[in-house]
Amino acid sequence: MADITEAPEWSALAEHQAALATRHLRDLFADDPGRVGRMTVTAGDLHLDYSKHRVTGETLGLLVALAERAGLRERIAAMFSGEHINVSEDRAVLHTALRLPPGEALTVDGQDVAGDVHAVLDKMAEFSGRVRSGEWTGFTGKPIRTVVNIGIGGSDLGPAMAYEALRDFADAGIACRFVSNIDPADIVGTLADLDPERTLFVISSKTFGTLETLTNAKVARQWLVERLGDDKAVSRHFVAVSTNAERVADFGIDTGNMFGFWDWVGGRYSFDGAIGLSLMIAIGGEAFREMLAGFREIDEHFRTAPFEANMPVLMGLLGVWYTDFFGAQTRAVLPYSQRLSRFPAYLQQLTMESNGKSVRADGAPVVAQTGEIFWGEPGTNGQHAFYQLLHQGTRLVPADFIGFAEPFADREGMHDLLTANLLAQTSALAFGKTAEEIAAEGAPAAVVPHKVMPGNRPTSTILVPRLTPKTLGELVALYEHIVFVEGTIWGIDSFDQWGVELGKVMAMDLAPALTSAEPPSEAPDPSTAALVRTYREWRRRAV
Numbered sequence: 001m002a003d004i005t006e007a008p009e010w011s012a013l014a015e016h017q018a019a020l021a022t023r024h025l026r027d028l029f030a031d032d033p034g035r036v037g038r039m040t041v042t043a044g045d046l047h048l049d050y051s052k053h054r055v056t057g058e059t060l061g062l063l064v065a066l067a068e069r070a071g072l073r074e075r076i077a078a079m080f081s082g083e084h085i086n087v088s089e090d091r092a093v094l095h096t097a098l099r100l101p102p103g104e105a106l107t108v109d110g111q112d113v114a115g116d117v118h119a120v121l122d123k124m125a126e127f128s129g130r131v132r133s134g135e136w137t138g139f140t141g142k143p144i145r146t147v148v149n150i151g152i153g154g155s156d157l158g159p160a161m162a163y164e165a166l167r168d169f170a171d172a173g174i175a176c177r178f179v180s181n182i183d184p185a186d187i188v189g190t191l192a193d194l195d196p197e198r199t200l201f202v203i204s205s206k207t208f209g210t211l212e213t214l215t216n217a218k219v220a221r222q223w224l225v226e227r228l229g230d231d232k233a234v235s236r237h238f239v240a241v242s243t244n245a246e247r248v249a250d251f252g253i254d255t256g257n258m259f260g261f262w263d264w265v266g267g268r269y270s271f272d273g274a275i276g277l278s279l280m281i282a283i284g285g286e287a288f289r290e291m292l293a294g295f296r297e298i299d300e301h302f303r304t305a306p307f308e309a310n311m312p313v314l315m316g317l318l319g320v321w322y323t324d325f326f327g328a329q330t331r332a333v334l335p336y337s338q339r340l341s342r343f344p345a346y347l348q349q350l351t352m353e354s355n356g357k358s359v360r361a362d363g364a365p366v367v368a369q370t371g372e373i374f375w376g377e378p379g380t381n382g383q384h385a386f387y388q389l390l391h392q393g394t395r396l397v398p399a400d401f402i403g404f405a406e407p408f409a410d411r412e413g414m415h416d417l418l419t420a421n422l423l424a425q426t427s428a429l430a431f432g433k434t435a436e437e438i439a440a441e442g443a444p445a446a447v448v449p450h451k452v453m454p455g456n457r458p459t460s461t462i463l464v465p466r467l468t469p470k471t472l473g474e475l476v477a478l479y480e481h482i483v484f485v486e487g488t489i490w491g492i493d494s495f496d497q498w499g500v501e502l503g504k505v506m507a508m509d510l511a512p513a514l515t516s517a518e519p520p521s522e523a524p525d526p527s528t529a530a531l532v533r534t535y536r537e538w539r540r541r542a543v
Protein backbone atom coordinates (compact mmCIF):
# COMPACT_ATOMS: atom_id res chain seq x y z
CA MET A 1 0.00 0.00 0.00
CA ALA A 2 1.41 3.39 -0.99
CA ASP A 3 1.88 5.87 1.83
CA ILE A 4 -0.53 8.79 1.91
CA THR A 5 2.44 11.17 1.67
CA GLU A 6 3.05 9.83 -1.85
CA ALA A 7 -0.45 10.74 -3.00
CA PRO A 8 -0.81 13.69 -5.40
CA GLU A 9 -3.25 15.24 -2.92
CA TRP A 10 -0.46 15.36 -0.32
CA SER A 11 1.96 17.12 -2.68
CA ALA A 12 -0.78 19.53 -3.72
CA LEU A 13 -1.27 20.47 -0.08
CA ALA A 14 2.47 20.89 0.46
CA GLU A 15 2.70 23.25 -2.50
CA HIS A 16 -0.37 25.13 -1.42
CA GLN A 17 1.00 25.51 2.11
CA ALA A 18 4.21 27.07 0.79
CA ALA A 19 2.14 29.74 -0.93
CA LEU A 20 -0.22 30.29 1.97
CA ALA A 21 2.43 30.33 4.73
CA THR A 22 3.39 33.89 3.91
CA ARG A 23 -0.16 35.19 4.14
CA HIS A 24 -1.52 36.67 7.35
CA LEU A 25 -4.98 36.00 8.70
CA ARG A 26 -5.49 39.76 8.47
CA ASP A 27 -5.15 39.47 4.67
CA LEU A 28 -7.27 36.36 4.42
CA PHE A 29 -10.09 38.19 6.19
CA ALA A 30 -9.61 41.38 4.16
CA ASP A 31 -9.67 39.48 0.88
CA ASP A 32 -12.80 37.52 1.63
CA PRO A 33 -15.71 39.26 3.34
CA GLY A 34 -17.87 36.11 3.16
CA ARG A 35 -15.29 34.04 5.01
CA VAL A 36 -16.95 33.81 8.42
CA GLY A 37 -20.29 32.72 6.96
CA ARG A 38 -18.68 30.02 4.90
CA MET A 39 -16.36 28.87 7.65
CA THR A 40 -19.01 28.29 10.24
CA VAL A 41 -20.59 24.91 10.69
CA THR A 42 -23.11 23.50 13.13
CA ALA A 43 -23.53 19.96 14.36
CA GLY A 44 -26.24 19.26 16.90
CA ASP A 45 -25.93 22.08 19.44
CA LEU A 46 -22.31 22.78 18.58
CA HIS A 47 -21.42 25.88 16.61
CA LEU A 48 -17.92 25.94 15.15
CA ASP A 49 -16.28 29.04 13.72
CA TYR A 50 -13.10 27.95 11.94
CA SER A 51 -12.57 31.16 10.01
CA LYS A 52 -9.57 32.04 12.20
CA HIS A 53 -7.60 29.20 10.64
CA ARG A 54 -4.82 29.61 8.13
CA VAL A 55 -6.90 28.20 5.32
CA THR A 56 -8.80 29.37 2.26
CA GLY A 57 -11.59 27.71 0.32
CA GLU A 58 -8.87 26.11 -1.79
CA THR A 59 -7.15 24.62 1.27
CA LEU A 60 -10.38 23.03 2.37
CA GLY A 61 -10.95 21.56 -1.08
CA LEU A 62 -7.48 20.05 -1.04
CA LEU A 63 -7.92 18.68 2.48
CA VAL A 64 -11.24 17.10 1.59
CA ALA A 65 -9.62 15.54 -1.47
CA LEU A 66 -6.96 14.07 0.82
CA ALA A 67 -9.69 12.59 3.02
CA GLU A 68 -11.31 11.01 -0.03
CA ARG A 69 -7.96 9.64 -1.14
CA ALA A 70 -7.42 8.11 2.32
CA GLY A 71 -10.77 6.35 1.98
CA LEU A 72 -12.36 8.19 4.90
CA ARG A 73 -15.89 7.65 3.60
CA GLU A 74 -15.47 3.88 3.46
CA ARG A 75 -13.66 3.81 6.81
CA ILE A 76 -16.54 5.60 8.53
CA ALA A 77 -18.99 3.08 7.09
CA ALA A 78 -16.68 0.23 8.11
CA MET A 79 -16.47 1.45 11.71
CA PHE A 80 -20.21 1.94 12.15
CA SER A 81 -21.02 -1.45 10.65
CA GLY A 82 -18.63 -3.36 12.93
CA GLU A 83 -15.88 -4.37 10.52
CA HIS A 84 -12.69 -5.37 12.28
CA ILE A 85 -10.88 -2.08 11.71
CA ASN A 86 -8.76 -2.65 14.83
CA VAL A 87 -6.51 -4.91 12.79
CA SER A 88 -3.71 -5.60 15.26
CA GLU A 89 -6.25 -7.00 17.74
CA ASP A 90 -8.65 -8.26 15.06
CA ARG A 91 -11.62 -6.49 16.66
CA ALA A 92 -14.57 -4.41 15.65
CA VAL A 93 -14.60 -0.82 16.93
CA LEU A 94 -18.11 -0.14 18.07
CA HIS A 95 -18.19 2.55 20.73
CA THR A 96 -20.84 4.18 18.53
CA ALA A 97 -23.07 1.18 19.34
CA LEU A 98 -23.06 2.21 23.02
CA ARG A 99 -25.40 5.01 22.05
CA LEU A 100 -27.62 3.24 19.54
CA PRO A 101 -31.22 4.42 19.82
CA PRO A 102 -33.62 1.94 21.36
CA GLY A 103 -35.25 -0.08 18.63
CA GLU A 104 -32.33 0.04 16.21
CA ALA A 105 -30.86 -3.38 15.49
CA LEU A 106 -27.16 -4.17 15.09
CA THR A 107 -25.72 -7.64 14.92
CA VAL A 108 -21.97 -8.04 14.54
CA ASP A 109 -19.99 -11.30 14.47
CA GLY A 110 -23.18 -13.09 15.51
CA GLN A 111 -23.67 -10.88 18.59
CA ASP A 112 -26.88 -8.92 19.11
CA VAL A 113 -24.89 -5.79 19.88
CA ALA A 114 -27.90 -3.49 20.17
CA GLY A 115 -29.76 -5.87 22.48
CA ASP A 116 -26.73 -6.37 24.72
CA VAL A 117 -26.02 -2.64 24.95
CA HIS A 118 -29.57 -1.85 26.02
CA ALA A 119 -29.69 -4.73 28.49
CA VAL A 120 -26.62 -3.31 30.27
CA LEU A 121 -27.97 0.24 30.17
CA ASP A 122 -31.24 -0.96 31.68
CA LYS A 123 -29.40 -2.86 34.40
CA MET A 124 -27.27 0.22 35.15
CA ALA A 125 -30.37 2.44 35.27
CA GLU A 126 -32.15 0.03 37.58
CA PHE A 127 -29.20 -0.20 39.94
CA SER A 128 -28.51 3.54 39.84
CA GLY A 129 -32.16 4.23 40.60
CA ARG A 130 -32.00 1.99 43.66
CA VAL A 131 -28.83 3.61 44.95
CA ARG A 132 -30.19 7.10 44.31
CA SER A 133 -33.50 6.44 46.03
CA GLY A 134 -31.85 4.85 49.04
CA GLU A 135 -33.47 1.49 48.38
CA TRP A 136 -30.00 0.03 47.90
CA THR A 137 -28.31 0.42 51.24
CA GLY A 138 -24.94 -0.41 52.70
CA PHE A 139 -24.40 -3.41 54.95
CA THR A 140 -25.71 -1.60 58.01
CA GLY A 141 -28.84 -0.38 56.25
CA LYS A 142 -27.74 3.18 55.56
CA PRO A 143 -28.16 4.81 52.15
CA ILE A 144 -25.11 5.46 49.99
CA ARG A 145 -23.73 9.00 50.02
CA THR A 146 -20.40 8.58 48.21
CA VAL A 147 -19.44 6.49 45.22
CA VAL A 148 -15.72 5.80 44.82
CA ASN A 149 -14.79 4.74 41.30
CA ILE A 150 -11.54 2.79 41.30
CA GLY A 151 -10.08 2.52 37.81
CA ILE A 152 -7.32 3.98 35.68
CA GLY A 153 -6.88 5.26 32.12
CA GLY A 154 -10.12 4.88 30.24
CA SER A 155 -11.73 3.41 33.33
CA ASP A 156 -11.09 6.65 35.22
CA LEU A 157 -10.57 9.66 32.97
CA GLY A 158 -13.93 9.46 31.21
CA PRO A 159 -16.20 9.15 34.23
CA ALA A 160 -14.02 11.55 36.26
CA MET A 161 -14.10 14.19 33.54
CA ALA A 162 -17.83 13.77 32.95
CA TYR A 163 -18.74 13.79 36.65
CA GLU A 164 -16.87 17.05 37.10
CA ALA A 165 -18.48 18.47 33.96
CA LEU A 166 -21.98 17.51 35.10
CA ARG A 167 -21.73 17.91 38.85
CA ASP A 168 -24.48 20.54 38.74
CA PHE A 169 -26.78 17.74 37.57
CA ALA A 170 -25.90 15.43 40.47
CA ASP A 171 -29.27 15.73 42.12
CA ALA A 172 -29.50 12.80 44.51
CA GLY A 173 -27.07 14.03 47.13
CA ILE A 174 -24.53 11.41 46.09
CA ALA A 175 -20.99 12.55 45.39
CA CYS A 176 -18.37 10.67 43.37
CA ARG A 177 -14.67 10.36 43.96
CA PHE A 178 -12.12 8.80 41.67
CA VAL A 179 -9.05 6.82 42.64
CA SER A 180 -6.60 5.78 39.97
CA ASN A 181 -2.94 6.07 40.92
CA ILE A 182 -0.92 3.27 42.50
CA ASP A 183 0.58 6.00 44.66
CA PRO A 184 -0.91 5.15 48.08
CA ALA A 185 -1.57 8.85 48.62
CA ASP A 186 -4.50 8.58 46.23
CA ILE A 187 -6.55 5.87 47.95
CA VAL A 188 -5.48 6.86 51.48
CA GLY A 189 -6.40 10.49 50.91
CA THR A 190 -9.72 9.55 49.33
CA LEU A 191 -10.80 7.21 52.11
CA ALA A 192 -9.62 9.41 54.97
CA ASP A 193 -12.89 11.23 55.63
CA LEU A 194 -15.37 8.71 54.22
CA ASP A 195 -18.05 6.90 56.15
CA PRO A 196 -17.73 3.21 55.24
CA GLU A 197 -21.39 2.57 55.99
CA ARG A 198 -22.41 4.99 53.25
CA THR A 199 -19.73 4.34 50.64
CA LEU A 200 -20.08 2.29 47.47
CA PHE A 201 -17.01 1.22 45.48
CA VAL A 202 -17.30 0.77 41.74
CA ILE A 203 -14.29 -1.23 40.58
CA SER A 204 -13.91 -0.34 36.91
CA SER A 205 -11.54 -2.25 34.70
CA LYS A 206 -12.06 -3.57 31.21
CA THR A 207 -9.60 -6.40 31.78
CA PHE A 208 -9.87 -6.63 35.58
CA GLY A 209 -6.17 -7.34 35.45
CA THR A 210 -4.76 -3.84 35.92
CA LEU A 211 -2.26 -3.62 38.76
CA GLU A 212 -3.25 -0.15 39.94
CA THR A 213 -6.96 -0.88 40.04
CA LEU A 214 -6.73 -4.28 41.69
CA THR A 215 -4.28 -2.99 44.30
CA ASN A 216 -6.44 0.02 45.15
CA ALA A 217 -9.52 -2.19 45.23
CA LYS A 218 -7.85 -4.56 47.71
CA VAL A 219 -6.93 -1.65 49.96
CA ALA A 220 -10.51 -0.38 49.78
CA ARG A 221 -11.91 -3.81 50.61
CA GLN A 222 -9.60 -4.16 53.58
CA TRP A 223 -10.59 -0.69 54.82
CA LEU A 224 -14.26 -1.55 54.55
CA VAL A 225 -14.07 -4.96 56.17
CA GLU A 226 -11.94 -3.65 59.02
CA ARG A 227 -14.39 -0.90 59.76
CA LEU A 228 -17.61 -2.84 59.32
CA GLY A 229 -16.18 -5.95 60.93
CA ASP A 230 -17.64 -8.45 58.51
CA ASP A 231 -16.55 -9.92 55.16
CA LYS A 232 -20.15 -10.12 54.10
CA ALA A 233 -20.26 -6.33 53.90
CA VAL A 234 -18.33 -6.53 50.60
CA SER A 235 -21.33 -7.55 48.53
CA ARG A 236 -23.27 -4.41 49.59
CA HIS A 237 -20.36 -2.03 49.02
CA PHE A 238 -18.55 -3.34 45.95
CA VAL A 239 -19.76 -3.59 42.38
CA ALA A 240 -17.68 -4.16 39.27
CA VAL A 241 -17.60 -2.91 35.70
CA SER A 242 -15.65 -5.18 33.40
CA THR A 243 -15.56 -7.42 30.36
CA ASN A 244 -14.07 -10.25 32.45
CA ALA A 245 -16.60 -11.99 34.73
CA GLU A 246 -14.16 -14.68 35.83
CA ARG A 247 -11.66 -12.23 37.26
CA VAL A 248 -14.45 -10.23 38.91
CA ALA A 249 -15.60 -13.39 40.67
CA ASP A 250 -12.01 -14.26 41.64
CA PHE A 251 -11.69 -10.88 43.29
CA GLY A 252 -14.73 -11.68 45.38
CA ILE A 253 -17.36 -9.47 43.79
CA ASP A 254 -20.74 -11.05 43.11
CA THR A 255 -21.09 -11.16 39.30
CA GLY A 256 -24.76 -10.33 39.84
CA ASN A 257 -23.37 -6.91 40.76
CA MET A 258 -21.24 -6.68 37.64
CA PHE A 259 -21.96 -4.43 34.68
CA GLY A 260 -20.47 -5.69 31.45
CA PHE A 261 -19.09 -4.41 28.21
CA TRP A 262 -17.24 -5.96 25.31
CA ASP A 263 -13.86 -6.15 23.64
CA TRP A 264 -15.10 -3.91 20.82
CA VAL A 265 -15.22 -0.93 23.18
CA GLY A 266 -11.77 0.61 23.69
CA GLY A 267 -11.13 1.76 27.27
CA ARG A 268 -10.75 5.39 26.19
CA TYR A 269 -14.07 5.18 24.36
CA SER A 270 -16.04 3.56 27.14
CA PHE A 271 -17.59 5.97 29.62
CA ASP A 272 -20.87 6.18 27.69
CA GLY A 273 -21.36 2.50 28.58
CA ALA A 274 -20.95 0.65 31.86
CA ILE A 275 -17.74 2.50 32.73
CA GLY A 276 -20.05 5.49 33.27
CA LEU A 277 -21.83 3.75 36.16
CA SER A 278 -20.56 6.14 38.84
CA LEU A 279 -21.64 9.08 36.68
CA MET A 280 -25.06 7.54 36.18
CA ILE A 281 -25.51 7.08 39.91
CA ALA A 282 -24.71 10.76 40.38
CA ILE A 283 -26.85 12.26 37.61
CA GLY A 284 -29.50 9.54 37.10
CA GLY A 285 -30.44 7.27 34.23
CA GLU A 286 -32.47 9.87 32.41
CA ALA A 287 -29.68 12.45 32.28
CA PHE A 288 -27.28 9.69 31.23
CA ARG A 289 -29.57 8.83 28.32
CA GLU A 290 -29.66 12.52 27.35
CA MET A 291 -25.89 12.36 27.20
CA LEU A 292 -26.12 9.33 24.92
CA ALA A 293 -28.52 11.25 22.69
CA GLY A 294 -25.85 13.95 22.37
CA PHE A 295 -23.23 11.41 21.35
CA ARG A 296 -25.69 9.96 18.85
CA GLU A 297 -26.47 13.30 17.27
CA ILE A 298 -22.80 13.85 16.45
CA ASP A 299 -22.44 10.22 15.28
CA GLU A 300 -25.23 10.83 12.80
CA HIS A 301 -23.73 14.11 11.68
CA PHE A 302 -20.33 12.46 11.24
CA ARG A 303 -21.82 9.57 9.30
CA THR A 304 -24.00 11.60 6.98
CA ALA A 305 -22.86 15.24 6.58
CA PRO A 306 -20.83 16.04 3.48
CA PHE A 307 -17.18 16.43 4.37
CA GLU A 308 -17.26 20.18 3.61
CA ALA A 309 -19.85 20.67 6.35
CA ASN A 310 -18.80 17.87 8.67
CA MET A 311 -17.43 19.19 11.95
CA PRO A 312 -15.27 16.24 13.02
CA VAL A 313 -13.96 15.84 9.47
CA LEU A 314 -13.05 19.51 9.19
CA MET A 315 -11.43 19.64 12.62
CA GLY A 316 -9.55 16.41 11.99
CA LEU A 317 -8.28 17.69 8.67
CA LEU A 318 -7.19 20.93 10.29
CA GLY A 319 -5.26 18.85 12.82
CA VAL A 320 -3.46 17.10 9.97
CA TRP A 321 -2.91 20.44 8.21
CA TYR A 322 -0.99 21.94 11.12
CA THR A 323 0.74 18.75 12.23
CA ASP A 324 2.02 17.70 8.84
CA PHE A 325 2.20 20.84 6.77
CA PHE A 326 3.03 23.54 9.34
CA GLY A 327 5.10 21.32 11.65
CA ALA A 328 2.95 22.23 14.66
CA GLN A 329 4.02 20.21 17.69
CA THR A 330 0.97 20.51 19.91
CA ARG A 331 -2.65 21.59 20.07
CA ALA A 332 -4.08 23.48 23.04
CA VAL A 333 -7.63 22.75 24.15
CA LEU A 334 -8.97 25.61 26.20
CA PRO A 335 -12.44 25.15 27.65
CA TYR A 336 -13.88 28.35 29.10
CA SER A 337 -15.66 26.38 31.78
CA GLN A 338 -14.31 25.42 35.17
CA ARG A 339 -16.49 22.33 34.96
CA LEU A 340 -14.38 21.11 32.02
CA SER A 341 -11.16 21.24 34.00
CA ARG A 342 -10.49 17.54 33.32
CA PHE A 343 -11.44 17.72 29.64
CA PRO A 344 -7.89 18.27 28.33
CA ALA A 345 -6.59 15.33 30.41
CA TYR A 346 -9.40 13.15 29.12
CA LEU A 347 -8.61 14.18 25.55
CA GLN A 348 -4.94 13.41 26.07
CA GLN A 349 -5.68 9.73 26.47
CA LEU A 350 -8.24 9.79 23.68
CA THR A 351 -5.94 11.32 21.11
CA MET A 352 -2.45 10.31 22.23
CA GLU A 353 -3.17 6.68 23.05
CA SER A 354 -5.18 6.38 19.84
CA ASN A 355 -2.88 8.11 17.40
CA GLY A 356 0.57 7.99 19.01
CA LYS A 357 1.75 5.36 16.54
CA SER A 358 4.76 5.08 14.28
CA VAL A 359 3.68 2.17 12.14
CA ARG A 360 0.72 2.08 9.83
CA ALA A 361 -2.10 -0.41 10.20
CA ASP A 362 -0.36 -2.61 7.62
CA GLY A 363 2.86 -2.67 9.67
CA ALA A 364 4.90 -0.33 7.44
CA PRO A 365 6.56 2.66 9.11
CA VAL A 366 4.60 5.90 8.95
CA VAL A 367 6.10 8.75 6.98
CA ALA A 368 3.88 11.60 8.16
CA GLN A 369 3.92 13.01 11.67
CA THR A 370 1.16 11.35 13.69
CA GLY A 371 -0.45 11.83 17.06
CA GLU A 372 -1.38 15.32 18.03
CA ILE A 373 -0.22 16.30 21.50
CA PHE A 374 -3.14 17.83 23.35
CA TRP A 375 -2.78 19.98 26.43
CA GLY A 376 -4.67 22.75 28.12
CA GLU A 377 -6.31 24.29 31.14
CA PRO A 378 -9.64 25.98 31.58
CA GLY A 379 -9.84 29.65 30.68
CA THR A 380 -9.15 32.13 32.16
CA ASN A 381 -6.52 30.39 34.31
CA GLY A 382 -4.35 29.60 31.32
CA GLN A 383 -4.35 33.24 30.26
CA HIS A 384 -2.39 34.14 33.37
CA ALA A 385 0.04 31.30 32.89
CA PHE A 386 0.98 30.08 29.43
CA TYR A 387 -0.88 32.28 26.91
CA GLN A 388 2.20 34.49 26.64
CA LEU A 389 3.83 31.73 24.60
CA LEU A 390 0.70 31.29 22.51
CA HIS A 391 0.72 35.00 21.63
CA GLN A 392 4.39 35.84 21.23
CA GLY A 393 6.36 32.59 21.35
CA THR A 394 8.20 31.13 18.37
CA ARG A 395 6.02 28.04 18.07
CA LEU A 396 2.76 27.66 16.29
CA VAL A 397 0.19 26.24 18.69
CA PRO A 398 -3.24 25.86 17.11
CA ALA A 399 -5.91 26.03 19.81
CA ASP A 400 -9.52 25.00 20.33
CA PHE A 401 -11.53 27.47 22.41
CA ILE A 402 -14.75 26.08 23.84
CA GLY A 403 -17.34 28.40 25.35
CA PHE A 404 -20.89 28.24 26.66
CA ALA A 405 -23.64 30.83 26.34
CA GLU A 406 -25.48 30.03 29.54
CA PRO A 407 -23.88 29.33 32.89
CA PHE A 408 -25.45 26.97 35.38
CA ALA A 409 -25.30 29.80 37.90
CA ASP A 410 -24.03 33.34 37.53
CA ARG A 411 -22.80 36.03 39.90
CA GLU A 412 -22.11 39.67 39.13
CA GLY A 413 -22.04 39.13 35.37
CA MET A 414 -19.02 36.86 35.77
CA HIS A 415 -20.08 34.55 32.97
CA ASP A 416 -20.11 37.34 30.39
CA LEU A 417 -16.65 38.37 31.54
CA LEU A 418 -15.50 34.79 31.07
CA THR A 419 -16.85 34.74 27.51
CA ALA A 420 -15.45 38.20 26.75
CA ASN A 421 -12.05 36.80 27.61
CA LEU A 422 -12.47 33.85 25.28
CA LEU A 423 -13.46 36.08 22.39
CA ALA A 424 -10.72 38.61 23.08
CA GLN A 425 -8.07 35.91 23.11
CA THR A 426 -9.05 34.36 19.80
CA SER A 427 -9.21 37.78 18.16
CA ALA A 428 -5.82 38.82 19.54
CA LEU A 429 -4.28 35.51 18.50
CA ALA A 430 -5.58 35.88 14.94
CA PHE A 431 -5.09 39.56 14.27
CA GLY A 432 -2.43 40.67 16.77
CA LYS A 433 -1.21 44.21 16.91
CA THR A 434 1.36 45.73 14.57
CA ALA A 435 4.42 47.83 15.44
CA GLU A 436 2.73 50.84 13.82
CA GLU A 437 -0.36 50.47 15.96
CA ILE A 438 1.75 50.16 19.09
CA ALA A 439 3.94 53.13 18.20
CA ALA A 440 0.85 55.20 17.47
CA GLU A 441 -0.29 54.53 21.04
CA GLY A 442 2.87 56.28 22.24
CA ALA A 443 5.03 53.31 23.26
CA PRO A 444 8.76 54.22 23.43
CA ALA A 445 10.60 52.96 20.34
CA ALA A 446 12.75 50.54 22.37
CA VAL A 447 9.67 48.86 23.79
CA VAL A 448 7.71 48.61 20.55
CA PRO A 449 9.22 45.27 19.40
CA HIS A 450 8.43 43.70 22.76
CA LYS A 451 4.83 44.73 22.49
CA VAL A 452 4.22 43.58 18.93
CA MET A 453 1.56 40.91 18.82
CA PRO A 454 2.31 38.92 15.68
CA GLY A 455 -1.14 37.34 15.35
CA ASN A 456 -1.72 34.79 12.58
CA ARG A 457 -2.19 32.14 15.26
CA PRO A 458 -4.98 29.77 14.34
CA THR A 459 -7.91 28.87 16.54
CA SER A 460 -11.22 27.06 16.38
CA THR A 461 -14.05 28.52 18.43
CA ILE A 462 -16.74 26.10 19.52
CA LEU A 463 -19.77 27.77 21.06
CA VAL A 464 -22.34 25.69 22.89
CA PRO A 465 -25.63 26.94 24.35
CA ARG A 466 -25.03 25.35 27.75
CA LEU A 467 -23.02 22.56 29.36
CA THR A 468 -25.57 19.77 29.82
CA PRO A 469 -25.43 15.99 29.64
CA LYS A 470 -26.47 16.21 26.00
CA THR A 471 -23.92 18.81 24.93
CA LEU A 472 -21.16 17.02 26.85
CA GLY A 473 -22.00 13.90 24.82
CA GLU A 474 -21.80 15.97 21.66
CA LEU A 475 -18.40 17.42 22.56
CA VAL A 476 -16.91 14.04 23.41
CA ALA A 477 -18.24 12.40 20.24
CA LEU A 478 -16.82 15.32 18.25
CA TYR A 479 -13.31 14.65 19.56
CA GLU A 480 -13.67 10.86 19.24
CA HIS A 481 -14.37 11.33 15.55
CA ILE A 482 -11.64 13.95 15.08
CA VAL A 483 -9.19 11.30 16.32
CA PHE A 484 -10.71 8.81 13.88
CA VAL A 485 -10.35 11.18 10.92
CA GLU A 486 -6.70 11.86 11.72
CA GLY A 487 -5.93 8.17 12.24
CA THR A 488 -7.52 7.38 8.90
CA ILE A 489 -5.45 9.97 7.04
CA TRP A 490 -2.29 8.65 8.68
CA GLY A 491 -3.29 5.06 7.91
CA ILE A 492 -2.76 3.87 11.48
CA ASP A 493 -4.73 1.62 13.83
CA SER A 494 -6.18 4.13 16.31
CA PHE A 495 -7.67 1.44 18.51
CA ASP A 496 -4.76 -0.56 19.90
CA GLN A 497 -2.17 0.60 22.47
CA TRP A 498 0.72 -1.83 22.41
CA GLY A 499 3.13 0.88 23.49
CA VAL A 500 1.88 0.81 27.07
CA GLU A 501 2.60 -2.87 27.63
CA LEU A 502 6.39 -3.13 27.95
CA GLY A 503 6.64 -0.71 30.87
CA LYS A 504 3.97 -2.63 32.79
CA VAL A 505 5.85 -5.92 32.42
CA MET A 506 9.16 -4.35 33.37
CA ALA A 507 7.63 -2.75 36.47
CA MET A 508 6.53 -6.17 37.68
CA ASP A 509 10.02 -7.54 37.03
CA LEU A 510 11.60 -4.66 38.91
CA ALA A 511 9.29 -4.59 41.93
CA PRO A 512 11.00 -7.48 43.78
CA ALA A 513 14.41 -5.83 43.34
CA LEU A 514 13.10 -2.77 45.18
CA THR A 515 11.68 -4.60 48.14
CA SER A 516 13.62 -7.82 48.73
CA ALA A 517 16.25 -8.10 51.43
CA GLU A 518 18.57 -9.78 48.94
CA PRO A 519 21.13 -7.73 47.05
CA PRO A 520 19.54 -6.26 43.94
CA SER A 521 19.34 -8.81 41.18
CA GLU A 522 19.69 -7.92 37.55
CA ALA A 523 18.29 -4.59 36.43
CA PRO A 524 17.52 -4.07 32.76
CA ASP A 525 20.33 -1.55 32.23
CA PRO A 526 23.18 0.10 34.21
CA SER A 527 21.36 3.37 34.77
CA THR A 528 18.33 1.58 36.19
CA ALA A 529 20.57 -0.65 38.31
CA ALA A 530 22.20 2.41 39.87
CA LEU A 531 18.82 4.01 40.55
CA VAL A 532 17.59 0.79 42.18
CA ARG A 533 20.62 0.84 44.51
CA THR A 534 20.02 4.46 45.50
CA TYR A 535 16.33 3.87 46.04
CA ARG A 536 16.95 0.82 48.25
CA GLU A 537 19.47 2.72 50.31
CA TRP A 538 17.10 5.64 50.86
CA ARG A 539 14.19 3.31 51.61
CA ARG A 540 16.27 1.54 54.23
CA ARG A 541 17.23 4.83 55.82
CA ALA A 542 13.61 5.95 55.93
CA VAL A 543 12.48 2.80 57.75
Ligand SMILES: O=P(O)(O)OC[C@H]1O[C@H](O)[C@H](O)[C@@H](O)[C@@H]1O
Nearest residue numbers: 153154155205206207210267500
Ligand atom coordinates in the same frame (compact mmCIF):
# COMPACT_ATOMS: atom_id res chain seq x y z
O1 LIG B 1 -9.79 -0.83 32.12
P1 LIG B 1 -8.49 -1.52 32.32
O2 LIG B 1 -8.45 -2.87 31.68
O3 LIG B 1 -8.15 -1.59 33.78
O4 LIG B 1 -7.38 -0.68 31.63
C1 LIG B 1 -7.06 0.61 32.05
C2 LIG B 1 -6.13 1.30 31.07
O5 LIG B 1 -4.88 0.64 31.09
C3 LIG B 1 -4.16 0.33 29.95
O6 LIG B 1 -2.81 0.37 30.23
C4 LIG B 1 -4.47 1.06 28.69
O7 LIG B 1 -3.37 1.81 28.23
C5 LIG B 1 -5.67 1.96 28.75
O8 LIG B 1 -6.20 2.04 27.46
C6 LIG B 1 -6.71 1.43 29.70
O9 LIG B 1 -7.80 2.32 29.70
